[in-house]
Amino acid sequence: MLSNSNTPSLVMEYINKVMICIKNIGLKEDGSGGGRPTATSIISAVGTETINFNEEFKLVGKTEEYLDTILIESCKVLKQLMNESFVEYGKKSRVNWVLENKSAQITLLISLLQWVVNVEKAFSNLKSNKNAMSECSNLCQKQLEDLIKLVQGKLDKPVRTKIMCMITLDTHGRDIVIKLDEEKVQSMDGFQWQAQLKA
Numbered sequence: 001m002l003s004n005s006n007t008p009s010l011v012m013e014y015i016n017k018v019m020i021c022i023k024n025i026g027l028k029e030d031g032s033g034g035g036r037p038t039a040t041s042i043i044s045a046v047g048t049e050t051i052n053f054n055e056e057f058k059l060v061g062k063t064e065e066y067l068d069t070i071l072i073e074s075c076k077v078l079k080q081l082m083n084e085s086f087v088e089y090g091k092k093s094r095v096n097w098v099l100e101n102k103s104a105q106i107t108l109l110i111s112l113l114q115w116v117v118n119v120e121k122a123f124s125n126l127k128s129n130k131n132a133m134s135e136c137s138n139l140c141q142k143q144l145e146d147l148i149k150l151v152q153g154k155l156d157k158p159v160r161t162k163i164m165c166m167i168t169l170d171t172h173g174r175d176i177v178i179k180l181d182e183e184k185v186q187s188m189d190g191f192q193w194q195a196q197l198k199a
Contacts, residue, residue, distance in 0.1 A: 005063035008037055018067060021045045021105075025070060028056065036060050042074050048158055049103055053077055078106070085110045095146050104162035111166055115140075115173045116197075119180070123188045133181040140174035 004010035012025050026041035036059050041052045053073050059066040085106050089097050101107040122136035129135075147167050151160060176196055185192045 008059040008066060011063055011067075015067075015070075016045055019071065019074075022074070026050065026052075027059075039066075039070060039073070042077070044105070046105070049105075051077060051081065051103060054080065081106050082110065086113065089114055094143055095150060098147070098150070098163060098166065099159065104158065104165070107162055108165055108169065112169060112173075115170075119177060119193070120188055122177075123186075123193070126186055133177065133185075137174065137177045137181050140170065140177050144170045144174055 009027055009029075012027065015022055015025055021044060022042055023045035024043040025039050026043055027037040028040050029037045038056045038058050039053060040056050041050050043050050054077050055073075057069060057073065059069075081103055085097075085101055085103075088101075089110055092100070098107060098111075101110075118136055118139060122132040125132035144167065147163055147170060151163050151167070155163065180190075180192055183192055187193075
């Protein structure tokens, strides 16, 4: 990598050894022939996802300098997409949100975050509504059924793969909520819930 620092396109052949789950960086070559290329996007190593940077930037300086810039810009665009996705989740039906969300990894992450929000809201409501956890379980079941109906229709392969992963996660989430309800766990501090949370 270091011996090719002046030729970023050759360095990018090894990017997956430096940055996890990134297959490549989309590059736009300098039209003058000899100038440094411009980074345009992240190309995921999982599936066929491409995420465009908010602003394209030239790969200038030493290898470690432009790799650092790629890392910073990747974090920025992913954080922005996560924030937008989280906001959009509350504005659309979940089915439309899943279909319209471009990044599978962000879709799965926000879906899991929302599941935690729903379960913790159920815990908060238990004092005034003894059926709050059961209602959360019913919501999980409904969301799962909606996804199952989606995969019974015609979908392109990347969307189908994303939804199949969501079905797996939703099934696991539903089973956890059913168990919390059956065991009458009353608090977020309960071991049965705390054991499910990942650091």
